[in-house]
Amino acid sequence: MEKQAPSRMGIIRSESPSHIKLLIINRELLVTHIHNTQCLLDNLLKNxxxxxxxxxxxxxxxxxxxxxxxxxxxxxxxxxxxxxxLLYVIQQLEDAYVDLRPWLSEISFSPSQLIQSRTVVNTDPVSRYTQKLRHHLGCDSKFILCYGQKEELLLEEVYMDTVMELVGFANESLGHLGNLAGLLDHSTGILNEQGETVFLSGNAGVGKSVLLQRLQSLWASGQLDACVKFFFHFRCRTFSCFKESDVLSLQDLLFKHYCYPEQDPEEVFAFLLRFPHTALFTFDGLDELHSDFDLSSVPDISSPLAPAHPLVLLANLLSGKLLKGATKLLTARTGIEIPRQLLRKKVHLRGFSPSHLQAYARQMFPDRVLQARLLDQLEANPNLCSLCTVPLFCWIIFRCFQHFYAAFDTTPQLPDYTVTLTDIFLLATEDHLNRVQPTSLVQRNTRSQVEAFCSSQRTLHSLGQLAHWGMENSLFVFSQEQVQASELQEEDLQLGFLRAVLDLGPGGEQLSYEFFHITLQAFFTAFFLVVDDKVGTQELLRFFQEWVPPGGAAVTSCFSPFLPFQCLGVSGLAREDPFKNKDHFHFTNLFLCGLLSKAKQKLLQHLVPVATLKRKRKALWAHLFRSLRSYLKNLPRVQSGGFSQVQAMPTFIWMLRCIYETQSEKVGQLAARGICANYLKLTYCNACSADCSALSFVLHHSRKQLALDLDNNNLNDYGVRELQPCFSCLTVIRLSVNQITDSGVKVLSEELTKYKILTFLGLYNNQITDVGVKYIAKILDECKSLTHLKLGLNKITSEGGKCLALAVKNSKSIFDVGKLRKLRLRRLRNLSKVTQEICSFRLIQNQITVKGIAQLADALKKNTGITEICLNGNLIKPEEAKVFEDEKRIVFF
Structure with a gap:
């Protein structure tokens, strides 16, 4: 037989279509690249x-x-x-014979109809491991355990996507992701091509863990990227289970501590090493990894076979030193950051938007009448509604409503007082306690909240004792021995506050327990501090000390918990644990304030002596007042524009939340007196709409006019509504970059025109349309002292620009209308007639051409009051700009 010339792969072609000859001619190629004969034998035997x-x-x-x-x-x-x-089997089982794909393509192998009708079974170890992973993750992600449930709920019935925002290194917005698949999309939002980790952050309860569970479910059902053949999910807290001396290989971490291949683990691992891009890793809760481990100073591991401590393996996976090319998705709470060199993409979870909330209400309440009742009551209670922007709290609130609807024939009514987060958790706790009571078809459970708590006093105390002990030691997973030491009994574990988890430690699987959410552990910690009569004042206020950075002992103890050392520029402080997030301590303090409020005395006086409650309440209130006053007093001040300005930090927001949770007007009044500055700058504080309730609760007591800067937060329209009580004292309101729509602007218009003291209104980079411009025009018309308006980067068209121009023309006070974008100049032809009071216009990044600029130049001849028009970023070439070089007031570049 005459040999054919080898092709580019060294493959010898046969001119004959004979499959026998193909195997003979390419025999050595097949011998070299077929590593799995068992799979071929299985199919030959099967047929x-x-x-x-x-x-x-x-x-x-x-x-x-x-x-x-x-x-x-x-x-x-x-x-x-x-x-x-045989060739057909090799073609169909791509993973098993990956090296032969080019050969099959080059010989253009196409099986006959007869061969295509034969059954091909996939017994390849890699494929079988993928199937096992899909089954494992499918079972693990199908159900979700929730508050108040003795049984699991289907994830499909309770899950809903939240607002996912792409952000840059400095957390600046880069747009939104439309779906979960966008997290794995390597074409959008890339910050660092060399980075390996997609970093997903968000506040407590915003749904980070549930999102990963949904991602697992999609992959398990084949609805995610088909190129992902391996999905490994780890909770970061499990890495704390290993001892300092423990070492293991990457293969052991993946197989022995996650999911073991049923056959040929070496072959599966070899495939993973060769094709790391086929793997997806998710690591949930970096903030729950408590140690002095520094992610940026871990020794590199060059060999995937070298044994190392699991934390070192984690760090090298995230950096790409191990399995470079695999997709790694890491979650953590807001405030936790990772080294920039690790970042590939950064995403921030924002929670539910108003449309999400409505869709979730439809999902949870299929009955339209009940939907309407729920949404009406949320609309009437903005404080409660704002809590629903956080999916966890939204679910708790909806579950409470479901319980009310089932328990009463009439529409449930909310309490007369403001509903706080403490109220919601008390309702959720009561709901849990009542679910274990015997039920009857003819008689409803009618016991009161007091009866429910009193009858379960031992259980609640044991839960609180366990939660408190864990909080003191930064522990969130408890061994069976620790649970038993807290005197919790088997029936207590059935209430649903704790759930059993299998921790993968060095000794294998170990049954442990954790609270359903870290916020629930914080609630029970606060409950223990209140109801345990042995808890003294010092221990009561213990977790307020967690707000003091290391090295802050020089400050007197009654003030130290709130002092912002970072903004004071104190140097030489001890380095903080990079993985330690303090939200669990903050929530403990928040619930402590709520439980010690006077409104809760009716319940708690049955659990603890009244004298003890009064003593603890008095100590707490005095501490809050002194701390707030000391905090603001020690902030650096800037004298600007007649204002004494202070830049507060997120700590201040937490202080306001605690004060608000007390629901004490007296505490609110004292706090207002402690605010010495008249310009509060709260930019980039991660404030949400619920925080506006707390802010208003204090500021509406102010006897002086104030300036309030809330730029770059997450307030939305609910936040604007909640600010209503303090509009009467605000002369400056900055709300830029806060997802505010026309609905929020309408509220501003209705309220600000009542008092007419506004001088500055900032609404830059929101979601305002031409409809909202009409409300802004009303503010311009009626607020005669308004001098500055920032309205750029909204969704205003030429029609809105015309309306705005007319309002500016009629205003006698407006001095600066900020940066206008996407306004057609033909609507502003009579610019010289708008007002003689405006001295500066910024028309940056519009679509103004040389024709429009000529009109502006002509208008300037009649207006001597305007000192500058900035036209940077418009449609004019340098040579065209020379025509206007004599008009010095027009600035192009």
Whole structure:
């Protein structure tokens, strides 16, 4: 036989279509690249092309190449059909014979209809491991355990996407992601091409863990990227279970501590090392990894086979030193950051938007009448509604409503007083306690909240004791021994406050327990501090000390908990644990304030002596007042524009939340007196709409006019509504970059025109349309002292620009209208007639051409009051700009 010239792969072609000849000519290529003979044998046996004796002959060969040669000999001896079927199996099982894909493509192998009708079974170890992973993750992600449930709920019934925002290194917005698949999209939001980790952050309860569970569910059902063949999910807290001396290989971490392959683990691991881009890793809760471990100073591991401490393996996976090219998705709470060199993409979870909330209400309440009742009551209670922007709290609130609807024939009514987060958790706790009571078809459970708590006093105390002990030691997973030491009994574990988890430690699987959410552990910690009569004042206020950076002991103890050392520029402080997030301490303080409020005395006086409650309440209130006053007093001040300005930090927001949770007007009044500055700058404080309630609760007591800067937060329209009580004292309101729509602007218009003291209104980079411009025009018309308006980067068209121009024209006070974008100049032709009071216009990044600029130049001849018009970023070339070089007031570049 005359040999053919080798192709680019070293493949020898055969001019004949004979499949026997194809196997003969390319025999050595097949021997080199077929590493799995068992899968071929399984399919040949399944389709009766091989007998058991044939299979035994192949398996008896001493080496893998010998097995392949013997298999080829037997196949060729059985004729064309069997040879064609062998090629078909190799073609269909791509993972098992990945090296032969180019060869099959080059020979243009196309099986006949007869061969395509044959059954192909995939017994390849890699494929079987992928199937096992899908089954494992499918079972693990199908159900979700929730508050108040003795049984699991289907994830599909309770999950809903939240607002996912792409952000830059400095957390600046880069747009939104439309779906979960966008997290894995390597074409959008990339900050660092060399980075390996997609970093997903968000506040407590915003749904980070549930999002990962949904991602697992999609992959398990084949609805995610088909290129992902391996999905490994770890909770970061499990890495704390290992001892300092523990070392293991990457293979052991993935197989022995996650999911073990049923066959040939070495072959599966070899495939993973060769094709790391087929793997997706998710690591949930970096903030729950409590240690002095520094992610940026971990020794590099160059070999995936070298044993190391699991934390070192984690760091090298995130950096790409191990399995470079694999997708790694890491979650953490807001405030936690990772080294920039690790970042590939950064995403921030924002929670539910108003449309999400409405959709979730439809999902949870299919009955339209109940939907309407729920949404009406949320609309009437903005404080409660704002809590629903956080999916966890939204679910708790909706569950409470479901319980009310089931328990009463009439529409449930909310309490007369403001509903706080403490109220919601008390309702959720009561709901849990009542679910274990015997039920009857003819008689409803009618016991009161007091009866529910009193009858379960021992259980609640034990839960509180366990939560408090864990909080003091920064522990969130408890061993069976620790649970038993807290005197919790088996029936207590059935209430649903704790759930059993399997921790993968060095000794194998160990049954442990954790609270359903860290916020629930914070609630029970605060409950213990209040109801335990042995808790003294110092221990009561223990967790307020967690707000003091290391090295802050020089400050007197009654003030130290709130002093912002970072903004004071104190140097030489001890380095904080990079993984330690303090939200759990802050929530403990928040619930402590709520439980010690006077409104809760009716309940708690049955659990603890009244004298004890009064003593603890008095100590707490005095501490809050002194701390707030000391905090603001020690902030650096800037004298600007007649204002004494202070830049507060997120600590101040937490202080306001605690004061608000007390629902004490007296505490609010004292706090207002402690605010000495008249310009509060709260930019980039991660404030949400619920925080506006707390802010108003204090500021509406102010006896002086104030300036309030809330730029770059997450307030939305709910936040604007909640600010209503303090509009009467605000002369400056800055709300830029806060997702405010026309609805929020309408509220501003209605309120600000009542008092007419506004001088500055900032609404830059929101979602305002031409409809909202009409409300802004009303503010311009009626607020005669308004001098500055920032309205750029909204959704205003030429029609809105015309309306705005007319309002500016009629205003006698407006001095600066900020940066206008996407306004057609033909609507502003009579610019010289707008006002003689405006001295500066910024028309940056519009679509103004040389024709429009000529009109502006002509208008300037009649207006001597305007000192500058900035036209940077418009549609004019440098040579065209020279025409206007005599008009010095027009600035182009």
């Amino acid at each position: 009766d092309y091989f007998s058991e004796e044939d299979a035994e002959i192949v398996c008896a060969c001493p080496t893998q190449p010998d097995k392949v040669r013997k298999l080829l000999d037997l196949v060729q001896s059985k004729g064309e059909e069997v040879c064609e079927f």
